[in-house]
Amino acid sequence: MNGRRFHILYCLRLFRYALLLCLVPMVQALIAFDWTSLFTALKQDAAILLFFLAVSLVRWYVTGFALTQDSFEAQTGVFVHSKYTFSKSSVAVLEIVRPLYCRLLGASRVTLYFHNYAAPRRFQCYLTKRDAQALADLLMPVRQDHSIFSPTGYEKLSFVMLSANVITACAFAWVSLDRIQEVLGDSLRQLAWMQFEQIELLVERILPAGLAALATLFFLVGGLTFLYAFLHTAGFRVCRNGGIIISKGGLVTKTERRVRLRCVSACDIRVTPAGRLLRRYPVFIAAGSFTGGEVPLFVVKKGQEARVEALLPGYSKPDGPLCDPARKSPVQYLWKPGALLALGLALCGVAFNVLPGVLPVLAAWVLGALGCMIVSLEGLRREGLHKNENRTLSVVFTRFFTRHEVCVLTQDLAYTLFEHPFSVSEGRCDVTVCLPCRMRYKARGVLQYQARSIPFSL
């Protein structure tokens, strides 16, 4: 160990909780113009801050890391020391993220994802920008990077739209709102709610009341999601050099990800409803314990899936039939969306007589269930798996509105076959493929003799 320390942010994670503890009573006293309370709060805050600062500094002083010729060594802990040594070859993915607060302080958040199934599955630390770059160059050296994918124009627009993740964006917005509210009080939430009601009133001039609220919510969430996706994908480009794939981009939060090519375990092309409209599909990869992240590696135009080979040489489209739809059970595929559709239609029938105002909202439900049913029907026709001639495994399956076309490149797989009395009598079973990153791909209605003959030495 040559005595280099992590960036102080690594230890100041404790300190930020202390800051929150201090800010709330101080802001409350300031808003109430209560100077006596303010001075008391300031004294308390000073004591809390000093204590947390001392703990953080001790923590920072005893932790450290070292870069040797072919490994990264890290030491953490105050009373119980943990020493980690990660060799070059064990790292599957290295991710450097620089959010705004890190950039202001000259820090980078580095996360290492490992190839082998061992503890820890990933290791995260804060380093200075220079150290992070040195670590990246040591573990995954890149001499020159030729850009393979740098979206512009319509491609960029489709990339932003296909990278949009409603759940992440909403969670991010919610956490941000909560953080701001801790400082400013309830006024912000009330203000947001008032604005939402005003927009809803405006929309109500065109649409019925229930549907207006739904449409406003839809556009609000959609706007937030696209803004979030735009900020994360600005200046995005993907390169490949030797055995490393590099993807970097982002406006406020800058992200650089280096993936070791030989550790890539699966490539997932997701045929989403937005992708069908834009005729472009997002491509995600899994490597070691890394599950693919939020932003796709790149987008591929419909019919040009072979372009994925430029980035992943082992990739192959299924070179044979995936399934025999005539021997599948339609009930297995259609019961869930069918039940949703039937329930929606029944509710529509009731609402038609009792509460006609709710009908537009229920119509949205019925449309959603119908979409789900169409995708399930597609699954009935396409879902299955096939062993390709280039020793890869193709798995196609549907989940909600999305069809996943996966090419599994690793041999490090486990399979689970599930059979029940009806499927046994008809010679079918469900196959679940388990990847090292704990992702599972389930293909339903696979012929039993095919499932049993899947060899492990692909």
Added chain:
Amino acid sequence: MEFRVTRSGAALIGFWVILAGAVVSIPFWSLNAVAALFWLAVWCVVCLCVLVPRWASCRVRVGGNHLTVRRGLLFLVTKRMPLRFISGCHILQTPVGRRMGGCVLVLIASGTFTVIPGIRRADAEQLAAKLSHGGKLL
């Protein structure tokens, strides 16, 4: 190479599971003893008629490249793991289990794990020895 779970081993695990159910039911005895007794009886029936036969039906087959665990009577589940990627093999023994020569075997592979309750200890140790040599030697 094939191992199977013994009936006595599965019954022993069933006994522990019933005992765990009885411990969980203790706080409810003072509230409604009849209902607690009824649900405990249901739990016993489920354990003895469903879980124990299911565990007893477990077969472990070690092939040239992979390990197959097959269990279930009506609902068959077959799990297959490549031998060279099995990264952990835990053998859990209780004092009673040790006297009866049984144990619980936990196999950990990439992204998944499997629990084989009630396997004979000698079989589990033989399997562990094979796995410790990367599935190549016995």
